[in-house]
Amino acid sequence: MGVTVIKEAGLCFGVKRATQLAFIAAANQSGPVFTLGPLIHNPQVVAELIQAGVTVISDLKQVEQGTLIVRSHGLHPKILEQARRMGLNIVDATCPFVKKVQRYAAALREEGYQVVIIGDEDHPEVQGIKGCSGNEIVVLGDEKEIQQVDLGKKLGIVAQTTQSDKNFSAIVGKLAGSAQEIKIYNTICKATSIRQKATLGLAQQVDIMIVVGGRNSANTNRLVQLCRQVETPTYLVEIAGEIDPHWFKGKHKIGVSAGASTPHRIISQVVERLRAFS
Ligand code: SF4
Secondary structure: OEEEEOOOOOOOHHHHHHHHHHHHHHHHOOOOEEEEOOOOOOHHHHHHHHHHOEEEEOOHHHOOOOEEEEOOOOOOHHHHHHHHHOOOEEEEOOOHHHHHHHHHHHHHHHOOOEEEEEOOOOOHHHHHHHOOOOOOOEEEOOHHHHHHOOOOOEEEEEEOOOOOHHHHHHHHHHHHHHOOEEEEOOOOOHHHHHHHHHHHHHHOOOOEEEEEOOOOOHHHHHHHHHHHHOOOOEEEEOOHHHOOHHHHOOOOEEEEEEOOOOOHHHHHHHHHHHHHHO
């Protein structure tokens, strides 16, 4: 069996930066160091951070002092303000590309546009962007949801950074037909687009795809969806130990991709185990 790995696999810039900032904070701060929710959507890396002294809290009420590391997805401005009022030391590890989406959303609101975010309503990145977008904000996960929301005539569109190009284009296409005025910022992260294209291309050439990443990671799940759209049998694994040899019966070509928060070390372990079957 041959194993091919997309060359884009591994931590993206924003996740690498957030992880480094968190490890540095854990090593240098004297008081408690914590994140509101997991720093990134990779349970193995989050476990390493906990070992290094970065705890995960779910509410600022759980702490009185210390260092808050803002995760790569960013934070709702009200929560950030609350952290400042509490006098917490803040290390802002928000990915600069996510910050850019927040700035665009705020500018659109200022210019009188109804902000439309193309993304997953419950995702922490979208929650942070919502906080910058004003009261008329609408979040659309797919084109079918357009009928269920109240839209004005002046729409300002941004995207969650890990959206697929296809979903973004489909929704923008529909909205363009109904609005009088529309301003669009395609804020899908380039690293995400490139990784998705490479994954889709590989999925079309192999018999089976293995996608490595956190089950709670939106961008990892999107890669799985893309592979399945071209009907390639696809499995999501977080670690090498989850691979089942039965998946490869009658398969000759294996493709491997990975989410933006999956370290090279975990990808290498997966590839090593796959090559052991060859
Ligand atoms: S995928 Fe892009 S936007 Fe998201 S954290 Fe990585 S570099 Fe930043």
